[in-house]
Each structure stands twice: as structure tokens, then as C-alpha cells.
Amino acid sequence: MIIGTHVSKYIILMSRKEINKLRSALIAMVLLLSFSFPQSNSNGEDRAWQTIVNGIQYRLFILSGPNNVYVARLDRQSPQVTIDSSIAQGRVSGGLETVRAMAERNDESISYWGEQWGGRNQVVVAINGFFYNPETGVPTSGQISSSWYAKRFDERENGSGFVWTLERAAFIGGCVVHNRSRQVITFLENGEVQPFDNINVPRGDDQIILYTPQYDATTQTADEGIEILVELNRPLMILPSPAMVTGVVRAVRDGLGSTPIPFDHIVMSASGSAAEIVRKTVQIGEQVGISQEIRHLDPSCKTPNPNEWSKAFASIGASYVFLKDGVIQRLGETGQILRSARTAVAYNQDFIFFLVVDGRDRLNSLGMSMVELAVFSNNYLGASWGTALDGGGSSTMVIQGQLKNNPTTEAQEANSSSRHTERAVANGLMMVNILPKKISTRFKPGDEVTIAADSEVNLRLGPGTNFPVLSTLLPGSGGVVIEHVNGLNGILAKGLYWWKVSFGEYEGWVSEEYLR
Template identity: 40%
Template sequence: MRTRFAVWVLLFGVALSFWGTAVPSLRGRAAPSPREEAAFAATTLSEGVYFQEFHLPVGGRPVDFFVVRMQRGLPHLTLDVAIADGALAHGRDTVAGMAQAAEGALSTWGERPWGRNHVLAAVNGYYFDLESGTPWRGVVQSGWYAQRFDDVESGSGFVWTRDGRAFVGGCLYHPAGKQTVTWLASGKTLRFQGVNRPRGKDELVLYTSHYDADTGTSDEGLEVLVELNAPLGIAPTGSDKLVTGVVRAVRDHAGSTPLPYGYVVLSASGKARRQLGKFVAAGDAVGIHQEIAHFAPDCQNPSPNDWGNAYAAIGGDYVLLRNRETTDDVLKPEAQRRNARTAIAYNDAFVFFVVADGWNPGVSEGVTALQLARFVRDVLGATDAVTEDSGGSATMWVNGKVVNNTYCNFTHNCGPEGEPGADGVYPVLQPLVGTAVLMVDVKPGEQSETFARGDSITTRRPARLYQGPGRLYAPVETIPGGRGGLILPTLLELGGIRAEDAYWWRVRFGEAEGWIEEAALWGGGTPPRRVETSRSGGSGFSLLH
């Protein structure tokens, strides 16, 4: 972190050991004898993903570096972003908490049926608002443009696309005429002014399930619920690509519309409300287009990197490297202070997560931005890199454990005079942050054919409805056992999709709609059957069980 306080949760425990190695870890107090320069053997986390630690002298002081590298081009591997509590409006969580919540969750990487996450590693994301938890800059999660990046900033962040491109973004803005909702039958078009933020006067703002359980709006507006046929992402520059959908409900003089997964709410106030109300009706087919104009950091020259089809993106702080060259960011005053730091780096072969620990005299004393740039370039071979929220927030989670020293990074209460920390034992202290960046091994998609659209069902037992296929989504209500209901279709073709440890169906019980586990249901007209899609190649194939 910079000159601001962090919100932390204190979890008492013992010193973290190095994960995957037999090398002992001394944390919280200076080592009793100097540690030699070392690059420990890499540990394989999955095919193409490796964890490694380095203890190196940097500028005459020791530094512990923690590195996870992911091979690019393997179809089962991707990056993604986790949003604390699944809610941009108010979420805060530890990196470990976000990684665990994302485990087994639905992934939109690759072909349908979509698979589920197996999270291998995670680091903290970018800065966030301490009061609301809302991330700064922007967020793309699983192909959804969940939060807009800031217009006309010299830098934006790190971007990972569906076709495996990686780049560090420069200056960007959202051309007003390229943020539109079009009625496909009539060709009428409305411009929208924002995504997943509080609605202002005379504005049309779009909301998705990433924002919160509902829109949080007053009843002075008009809200239109649209079911989509694809994640609401960023269109390629200059294209006419639309994410299409169907209007399912029109709610005039109503606010706080629930936000189910796979839907968008068009929320209009004032003049925008009157415009929208003139021609919207349930059953209308619409198309949504949002586009980014991307420039070099000078905000003058066009960038060759297109944000179209971004799959994951997060804000970035100091750009350490562009094409192996350090940037002027490393000369900024705070960048020249030794600190704990988090970075994302890459070259043509790998993407790297990097954390350098600090504030532990004699053990790991942090790095400047320039020193970190040289490490990722000269030791790891990276060509491009950007830092994330650093200092006290610097956290790396690998295969179920936080591997770095988050206690010393935050408290600065380490070394010979620091207590607790005697003999390397210290409380495990993890920061509450707004986002995390994940390395994910996507498991093959599985889809049940036990039910079909329109099937009558009955609950076997009391069961909870959720706003999406999984328990990480907001709960709707609990349905009593023995209640009759109906299987609903989904434009995303997610009926029976496997997420976490269950198969999920979109259902209706009376006025309540949501997602429920298959194991809680009786009914259906076909024997249980599962469809699985392989991710071992580009096209995939189906296996029936």
C-alpha cells in the first residue's frame, strides 16, 4: 500500500513454511545466521504451472521472491480475476478467501459446456476504495466487463484475452457512440453512460451480477431485465459485434432489481427513463455493444493492442517493463523506496506472478520498482511487467496456502526488536483487499441431462435458491421440501451445468426464480446422464456417461 491504511483480518497461527520445498522458513525475526543466495527447485502445480522461490541479495540487502509461472498456449490454463464477496459495490476479502471461493466455480473459458475453476495460484489485485471496497481502475472477470477502466489515464492495467494475448494497457477512453443498446427489430439505439456504478441523474446505467445482489437504486427510475446469450464483454475496436438478449421484465417506478447471473439490468432515470420507456417491452430482442479506444500512455498515439475479447483485466500501478525496457514509472518517488511488492509479468512463453517480501531485517528487506524490474527481466526473462497494490497488501497464495510473509509486510514489526516474531513464529496476518488475480486450470465442462426445459420438479428437502449456478452467488430464498416447480431454459445453455460439487438448474417455484442443486430435486422425464466436454484440444468433443 501507499500512504493509506489497510483493512486487515488477524488469523492466529504459526510461521508459514515454504510450500513444496524442504527448506525451512524463518519469518518475523532476523535469521540467526546469514542465508545464502539461493534459487530453490521449482514445484509443479499442474501441467505448465510452476512455483519457485528465490533468496537473493539486491542492492546489498536480502530479498525473498516468490514466483509462479504459467505456460502460455495450453488450452486448459487461463488467468482470471476474483472480486471480493462477488460484489463490486462493497466486497473485501483475503486473497486466500477469494481463491477458495473461486475453486470449482463456473468458468467461461473455452467452449461450451463451460468448465469450472481449479485455482492453482493467486496474488492481490489493484488498489480499492477503503470505505466501499470498490476496486480502482477497472475489472474484466471471465469475459464480463464488470467495471469500466478510467478514461484518459496514462496507464490502465494488465489484460489477458480469450485467445491468450497479454498486454499492459495504456491510455484509453470509452467513445460515447460505441456504448449502445440496440433494439434489433426497429434499429433504435440508446447510449448508456456507465456499468456497475451508482446511477446518476438522466443516466442509463447497466448492472450485472458482479455489482451486488441487486441494483441498489431508488424507485424513481425504469429498470429492464434482459437475459443474455453470452458474457457482456468488450467488442473488438471498429467492429459491430453485439451481445444479444431478450427483455424478460420491465419495471417502471421500481428500483433495486435483483441481478441474476447471465442477465443485465438497464437502469434509467430522468430523461433516459423517458426515452427507454417509449419503446421497450417484454420479449424485445436487443443487442449491446461496448468498445474501448486504446492509445499509448501519451494518450495521443493509437495502441496496437485491442481490448476486444478481453477475458481478464485488472488495474495496474507502475509499468516496470515494456519490451524489456524499463519505463519512467520506476523513477517516481515512491517507486524508489524499498517495499514489499506484487507484480504481473510475461514474455512470449510464460505469464509470471511475482511477490517480493519486505520489512523483515536480515531476511527480506523489499525492493524498489527498478530492482523488481531487473529481477523479472534478468532472472525470469520477462519482457513486460506491471505492479499491483503492494506494501502491506502483497500476498501470494499457492495451492491452498499463503506462501509469503504477509505479517511483516504490513506491520513492519519484525527483526531483532520486533514482537511477536521470536524464533520465527508470528501471527498469520492477511489483508482484506478488493480483488485477486488467479491462475486457473479449467476442468472440462460437465452438464447433466437429468431434466429438460419445462419439466415439473419437486424439492426433496428444503433447498436454497441462488442467483447463479453456485453457492458464491447471492441467495434468493429457501424453498421448503415437497414444493412443486418448473425447470427454466437459459440463453447461456447452462441447464444442468456442473459448478463446485453439484449440477445446477435454473428453476421457478411460484414467484421465485433462481438456481438450485440437482440433488435437491425429484422429477424429470429422462434417466440421469452427464455430458462432458474435453479441453485437451481446440474443438473439443463430447462424452456421454
């Protein structure tokens, strides 16, 4: 009784943060009794971190339980490595793809890391992302990919997602708000400002919707309304006014829907009364600026959150935040308590961690509850923050194109002969090593070129085989190399050099190997 009294008095004098940390320590102490330290490998040695490329390492933890935990970590001080997000089939309009296929799609593609286009992605590690609609393939939360705000996070969405910025800052988003008056197009010729309604969603009546290359190959709109093609100087990122992403109007398509979306362009699509405003304001050759802002609040959606979304480079939705500033969170929903396969992102001031835990396999790996995941992240990795992504049969880790873990869906669990195959998902996260920019000088703007091939050649919307096909060109077709304002003519991407060429009705990108 005396001990209890003294403990009670001591706890009363503790701050709330100290109480939370004490609670976390007690939880960790209890749960660590169910974990042993990593078992040794076949050589009798602990599985240490393996360097894949400078700045990115991998390690497999084999725990009692049993549990297999696959962990990759990125050194936040290594400037040539970064985090990016992947989009299934390259389109948020709806698509599903395995993590391996998404990694392959992004490998050797051009990047905007360092705030300039031209470096190439070497995809080192890839994991699955957030939940999605299995019928449409559309992610159920927002996404930022290579600085492009590709899909808005839901209004007042609490626990919006993991965020990585161009300044190498990392945080877990709280409640987000898009004030319409802060999502604006500025027509720089006359200074007029026009709010827009959304990005990369089907256009409704009397709306202005902005479409980025991550939406689909085209806007998929009906013929009524007006669509303005704008070539940008950088991705359409989150950049609050008075800052803006600027661009030049290249085409005005009135009464023509389904406008193709080149890789460094957007399409401003307006209908009804909004179309009338745009018709009176925009002309080819004029400059426009676009500002976007996310107001960031704490989970209550009342108090401002100090973490800034401006210049976010990569983000996807996340579910449970199981670790906050070193404190293990109290989670009570059934899906949080039960052991299952898990995918998560955790971090501290030194590293970003990707974690995948195998599950649904009583002989090899049971899976973890959220609290167990928090204890592991905090005690084994030294992480201070952690949040879960989609788990279960979606949990997948791929390293340099090779599947590392053993995904098990419900159907595979019932049929052991079909186990360990990847589930197609809607998006993911990647650890990427940025390779240097390489340029061919074989041609220059104004050069006449001819398609030299035995069969049709693809004219693409961007420099790389990861971009959609705009049209096909017959052998012998003649064109002219045209200026590219972002300086990417002759750029190396996806193992080929690419040139922007005009073939009369169409302008697009062609591989140098087919040009003479």
C-alpha cells in the same frame, strides 16, 4: 579523454531504443552486484520450477539482501490454463476479502474460457490485485472478470492495467477513452440505437446504467425509473460495433428498483428522460444488442496503441510499468525507490509471471525497489514487460489454497507476534486450470420437482454457491424445471449439479441434491 570522445560519438550514432537498452544493461549490471544467485535449499540444491498442474509452475528464489521472491508462471501455449481476475465478495459495489477467500470463492465455479460457459475453474495460483478505497472496498481502477466488463477504467487513465484476452494475448494498457457514441444499446426489433452512460455505478438523473452480476446481488436503485432484465448469450464483454453481445428482454420493471441480477443477465436501468426513451422502445421478448469499445492510446493519450481490448478476458488496474519491451524504466517517486514488499505481473512471449516479494523484514526479506524488481524480472525470469500491483502489506500469493509468502502489514511489523496474516483486499489475479464441463441428465425442462430437505433451501442467482441467494424455499415447495438458453441445466459447479427452476414468483438455481 580519447575514450570518452569515442564513446560520445558512438552514443550519438545509436538510436533512442539502443540507448535505452544500453542504459538498462548498465543499471542491471550495477544492481546484479547486490544480488547473488538463488541460495541453495536445505538439500544443497537449487530450488527449481515445480509443476503444480500442466502449464503452471512455481519457484521460490532466495536472494541475498536478503529477499524472498515467490514466482508462478503460466505457459502461454497450454490451452487449458488461463488468467482470470477475482472480485472480493463477488461484488464491485464494495467489498473486501482475503486472497485465499477469493480463490476459494472462484474455485470450481463455472467459466467462460473457450467462449462458452460450462468449464470449471481450478484456481491454482492467486495474488492480490490493485489499490482500493479501504472505507468502501471499491477498487480504484477498472476490472474485467471472465470477459465481463465489471468496472470501467477511468477516462484517459494512463497505465490502465494488465490485460489478458480470449486469444491469449497479453499487454499492459495505456491511456483509455470511452467514446459515448460507441457505448450503445441497439434495439434489434426497430434498429434504434441508444448510448448508455456507464456500467456498475450508482444511477444518476437522466441516465442509463447497465448492471452486470459483478455489481451486487441487486441494482440497489430507488423505485423511480425503469429497469429491464436482459438474458445474454455471453458475458457483457468489450465488443465494438458493429459486433455486439445480444440478449432477450425477460422482464420490464417500471417503478420498481433493486432488481436482482442473475448470473447471465444484465439490468438496463434508466431514470428521468432516459427512462421515457426506454419505456417507448422496449418490450418483453424483444432482442437487444450491446456494444462497448475502449479506444486505446499511448501514455501521452495522443497516439493510437495497437493493442486491442476487444474480447479481453481478464484485467485489473496496475501502477508502475517497470519493464517495457526489455527496457528497465527510470522511476523516481519515493514509493518506487524504497524497498518494500511487492506484487507484480510480468511476461514474455512464452510465459505470464506472477511475482510476490516479501518485505518489511530485515532478517528474512527486505523487499525490492521498482528497479530491482525490473532487474529480477528481466535477468532471472527473462521477462520483457512488467507492471506492479498493490504492494506492502497487501502482497500475497496463494497456491492451491495455501498461503505461500509472509505478508507483513505496518501493524504486524510493530508487533512481531501477529505477523504474517493476510490483509483483506478488493480484487486479485488468478492462474486457473479449466476443468471439463460435466452435465447431469436427471431432469429435463418441464419436469415437476419438489424440495426434499429438512430445512430451508437456498434459491440462487446462478449455478453455484458462489452466487447470491435470491430467496429461500421451504421443504415441500413445488416447482418446474425451466429451459436455460445457454444450456447449463444440470451443470456441475462448486461440487454440486444445478438446475434452473421456477417456483411461481421466483426463478433461480437449486442444487440437484435437494430436488425430487
